Amino acid sequence: MAGGTKRLPRAVREQQMLDAAVAVFAEKGFRETAMDTIAAAANISKPMLYLYYGSKDELFAACVNREGSRFIEAMSTGFDPNLKQRDQARTVIYEFLHFVDTNRASWRVLYRVATAQSNFTAIVDASRARLIEMIADLLRRGTTVEATETDFELMAVALVGAGEAVADRITEGDIDLDSATDLVFGMGWHGLAGDKKVTGEHVSQIG
Amino acid sequence: MAGGTKRLPRAVREQQMLDAAVAVFAEKGFRETAMDTIAAAANISKPMLYLYYGSKDELFAACVNREGSRFIEAMSTGFDPNLKQRDQARTVIYEFLHFVDTNRASWRVLYRVATAQSNFTAIVDASRARLIEMIADLLRRGTTVEATETDFELMAVALVGAGEAVADRITEGDIDLDSATDLVFGMGWHGLAGDKKVTGEHVSQIG
Amino acid sequence: MAGGTKRLPRAVREQQMLDAAVAVFAEKGFRETAMDTIAAAANISKPMLYLYYGSKDELFAACVNREGSRFIEAMSTGFDPNLKQRDQARTVIYEFLHFVDTNRASWRVLYRVATAQSNFTAIVDASRARLIEMIADLLRRGTTVEATETDFELMAVALVGAGEAVADRITEGDIDLDSATDLVFGMGWHGLAGDKKVTGEHVSQIG
Amino acid sequence: MAGGTKRLPRAVREQQMLDAAVAVFAEKGFRETAMDTIAAAANISKPMLYLYYGSKDELFAACVNREGSRFIEAMSTGFDPNLKQRDQARTVIYEFLHFVDTNRASWRVLYRVATAQSNFTAIVDASRARLIEMIADLLRRGTTVEATETDFELMAVALVGAGEAVADRITEGDIDLDSATDLVFGMGWHGLAGDKKVTGEHVSQIG
DNA sequence: AATGAATGAGTTTTCATTCAT
DNA sequence: AATGAATGAAAACTCATTCAT
Numbered sequence: 001m002a003g004g005t006k007r008l009p010r011a012v013r014e015q016q017m018l019d020a021a022v023a024v025f026a027e028k029g030f031r032e033t034a035m036d037t038i039a040a041a042a043n044i045s046k047p048m049l050y051l052y053y054g055s056k057d058e059l060f061a062a063c064v065n066r067e068g069s070r071f072i073e074a075m076s077t078g079f080d081p082n083l084k085q086r087d088q089a090r091t092v093i094y095e096f097l098h099f100v101d102t103n104r105a106s107w108r109v110l111y112r113v114a115t116a117q118s119n120f121t122a123i124v125d126a127s128r129a130r131l132i133e134m135i136a137d138l139l140r141r142g143t144t145v146e147a148t149e150t151d152f153e154l155m156a157v158a159l160v161g162a163g164e165a166v167a168d169r170i171t172e173g174d175i176d177l178d179s180a181t182d183l184v185f186g187m188g189w190h191g192l193a194g195d196k197k198v199t200g201e202h203v204s205q206i207g
Numbered sequence: 208m209a210g211g212t213k214r215l216p217r218a219v220r221e222q223q224m225l226d227a228a229v230a231v232f233a234e235k236g237f238r239e240t241a242m243d244t245i246a247a248a249a250n251i252s253k254p255m256l257y258l259y260y261g262s263k264d265e266l267f268a269a270c271v272n273r274e275g276s277r278f279i280e281a282m283s284t285g286f287d288p289n290l291k292q293r294d295q296a297r298t299v300i301y302e303f304l305h306f307v308d309t310n311r312a313s314w315r316v317l318y319r320v321a322t323a324q325s326n327f328t329a330i331v332d333a334s335r336a337r338l339i340e341m342i343a344d345l346l347r348r349g350t351t352v353e354a355t356e357t358d359f360e361l362m363a364v365a366l367v368g369a370g371e372a373v374a375d376r377i378t379e380g381d382i383d384l385d386s387a388t389d390l391v392f393g394m395g396w397h398g399l400a401g402d403k404k405v406t407g408e409h410v411s412q413i414g
Numbered sequence: 415m416a417g418g419t420k421r422l423p424r425a426v427r428e429q430q431m432l433d434a435a436v437a438v439f440a441e442k443g444f445r446e447t448a449m450d451t452i453a454a455a456a457n458i459s460k461p462m463l464y465l466y467y468g469s470k471d472e473l474f475a476a477c478v479n480r481e482g483s484r485f486i487e488a489m490s491t492g493f494d495p496n497l498k499q500r501d502q503a504r505t506v507i508y509e510f511l512h513f514v515d516t517n518r519a520s521w522r523v524l525y526r527v528a529t530a531q532s533n534f535t536a537i538v539d540a541s542r543a544r545l546i547e548m549i550a551d552l553l554r555r556g557t558t559v560e561a562t563e564t565d566f567e568l569m570a571v572a573l574v575g576a577g578e579a580v581a582d583r584i585t586e587g588d589i590d591l592d593s594a595t596d597l598v599f600g601m602g603w604h605g606l607a608g609d610k611k612v613t614g615e616h617v618s619q620i621g
Numbered sequence: 622m623a624g625g626t627k628r629l630p631r632a633v634r635e636q637q638m639l640d641a642a643v644a645v646f647a648e649k650g651f652r653e654t655a656m657d658t659i660a661a662a663a664n665i666s667k668p669m670l671y672l673y674y675g676s677k678d679e680l681f682a683a684c685v686n687r688e689g690s691r692f693i694e695a696m697s698t699g700f701d702p703n704l705k706q707r708d709q710a711r712t713v714i715y716e717f718l719h720f721v722d723t724n725r726a727s728w729r730v731l732y733r734v735a736t737a738q739s740n741f742t743a744i745v746d747a748s749r750a751r752l753i754e755m756i757a758d759l760l761r762r763g764t765t766v767e768a769t770e771t772d773f774e775l776m777a778v779a780l781v782g783a784g785e786a787v788a789d790r791i792t793e794g795d796i797d798l799d800s801a802t803d804l805v806f807g808m809g810w811h812g813l814a815g816d817k818k819v820t821g822e823h824v825s826q827i828g
Numbered sequence: 829a830a831t832g833a834a835t836g837a838g839t840t841t842t843c844a845t846t847c848a849t
Numbered sequence: 850a851a852t853g854a855a856t857g858a859a860a861a862c863t864c865a866t867t868c869a870t
């Protein structure tokens with residue numbers, strides 16, 4: 001009865017629905033969200049949801065996919081082949097935190113809700129794995145340290161975990177993006193060294 | 208028919224139930240777990256569950272509390288006033304990862320299931336906050352760096368996030384506990400410095 | 415996209431729709447058939463179905479009527495005033511089985527789907543009643559037996575039941591039409607006699 | 622609220638439910654029957670239905686099984702090794718019609734409702750096939766006619782069809798059981814002969 | 829003449845929770 | 850102390866039917 005009663009072309013309605021779905025899922029979690037609630041939030045009837053997306057699972061998958069793409073895209077803008085690895089790494093971290101800062105719901109759906117839902121861990125894990133691999137790569141090329149493959153990998157895991165924790169804080173309140181970036185960057189850059197010695201850095205291309 | 212038909216003292220029954228509940232919740236998540244399933248796993252009837260714990264929420268809360276206590280207790284064993292802050296920190300990290308390694312279900316219930324459940328985030332957040340504060344304290348006293356309160360706090364947040372990420376890896380497979388400890392420790396100890404300078408360390412007491 | 419997008423004269427469209435509807439109803443049954451499915455099968459949009467037929471019930475009724483007419487018509491061709499009752503009866507049976515053999519969907523819609531649908535039993539019963547009466551008449555005139563009206567009537571009921579059962583077999587596989595005809599004919603012609611005596615036959619007219 | 626509110630032992634409730642289910646299914650058909658309706662008819666709540674039978678399909682299957690057993694049992698009482706084939710056949714027919722006469726709902730569920738429901742045709746077909754085979758056997762042994770295997774088989778099919786048609790009439794009104802039996806019997810006994818010659822009969826054992 | 833968009837009303841199914849014994 | 854029996858309330862999903870264009 002509110003503002004969505006008009007006939008809209010499919011493409012538009014689809015986005016409208018996803019917007020509502022992402023918002024509600026982010027707020028309540030998957031199981032706690034009723035299709036009725038999403039329908040109400042989107043100002044449409046439940047059957048539309050099923051007509052367009054087939055099932056709750058598929059609707060959620062559509063949410064994850066759309067937000068995932070947004071996320072990937074946002075991250076991509078931070079890549080610049082001319083940057084030193086060091087600066088590249090910092091930029092990646094900044095873009096990540098910035099995305100979370102400006103896309104709370106996306107973030108929550110992707111990294112908190114989907115993760116908890118066994119049917120979707122696969123999708124999320126895959127995307128997270130890619131991110132981790134990317135970070136590992138930056139570390140591997142950026143620091144010259146006596147470190148095993150496993151070290152780089154695990155460091156990347158830890159860094160992403162740190163990033164996610166900081167990200168959660170960011171969604172909660174007013175943390176300065178820049179200093180948060182510095183902090184996470186510092187953890188990775190200096191942290192890997194541990195008791196070992198960082199012997200240098202070099203520039204390189206990253207796709 | 209199995210082993211639950213006998214009359215058992217209340218204390219024993221309670222643990223039996225919690226054991227079952229923790230196991231099932233850890234495996235399936237909160238909403239995905241039916242009271243029937245828990246009752247079956249505990250070899251008792253559903254009304255018993257309600258008699259002892261009142262409701263599903265309360266039962267889950269009891270799980271979180273018990274596992275939380277276990278966790279706290281495990282961590283406490285790592286505290287030794289005679290240790291240097293540096294070693295103290297490393298020990299804390301080690302104990303944390305060790306606990307996760309040997310208490311998968313506890314870990315999952317506490318940090319993955321409860322976190323996702325809006326009714327319980329409060330409890331979990333509080334406990335996590337305590338951990339973070341402790342870490343922050345260790346950092347604050349352990350390193351002499353020109354860092355703001357927020358820096359210490361956020362660093363602790365990041366470190367705990369890193370620890371949790373590494374912890375998840377540990378539950379999944381065969382990661383060496385010691386090298387994982389080194390890694391997380393390194394992130395915190397050297398990471399905080401960032402471009403700043405670590406000027407020293409000193410010993411101190413921590414409760 | 416296929417062949418239904420063009421403007422077609424009403425009569426053609428109507429048949430196109432009924433063809434699709436009969437096919438789907440025969441295959442799935444009444445309740446199991448969705449209007450969507452019929453529309454898709456007919457390469458038209460659902461509103462067209464409603465425009466032409468008003469409701470699912472009415473559409474089904476239209477199917478039953480059309481197929482019923484086809485059936486009646488097919489049966490009529492077998493009538494020949496010059497035939498002896500005996501041959502007439504055999505011909506009727508043959509035409510019936512032949513119709514079923516060459517019109518599986520019609521048969522199923524008329525005698526299996528409609529029969530099971532309480533809203534339509536009336537229609538089907540009426541048509542079946544006519545067939546039964548016809549058969550009863552053939553028996554009455556064709557055999558001279560000491561038999562009551564009820565005997566003739568019930569015998570016709572039984573014969574039609576036998577015919578339907580045989581018909582089902584015919585739709586399922588390769589039963590020889592001629593021997594099936596002989597068999598059903600034999601049941602009626604000799605069967606009525608039972609322990610009574612068939613005293614004769616004579617020729618007559620049937621409309 | 623009516624008369625079923627009391628706690629009843631499982632076995633009793635199960636029958637109560639099946640009674641209601643058979644009645645409603647027989648009346649309305651499978652798809653046309655809502656679980657709500659059955660629950661209401663059984664004076665219990667819907668969840669009980671699911672608790673005891675799992676799903677609508679399984680409930681229906683339970684109905685078919687129970688009524689099927691009743692049917693088989695009823696038919697079995699008619700078998701007597703001392704009877705001549707001729708009398709045995711007549712008895713079988715009588716028992717069949719008698720069962721239908723006194724068990725309208727069973728009959729409808731088994732032979733009209735289940736038949737129409739694609740998920741269950743298998744069960745019904747199997748049971749019908751057994752009946753047909755039994756009749757075929759009686760014919761084969763009872764009459765000495767020059768007839769092929771297919772003839773006997775198809776005759777049995779036709780006879781059962783005739784029996785079912787007559788059965789339907791019986792459920793509808795006051796048809797005399799004995800004359801109906803005579804009629805169907807006559808169809809089979811004399812009908813098979815057709816233009817061939819019945820050369821004799823003999824006694825034999827049938828399990 | 830024809831259809832994409834939209835929904836009210838219902839259906840099956842599940843689950844936390846409570847009695848009566 | 851313990852449980853089999855029972856249900857209210859809600860959730861996912863479907864479908865005949867209609868409007869606006």
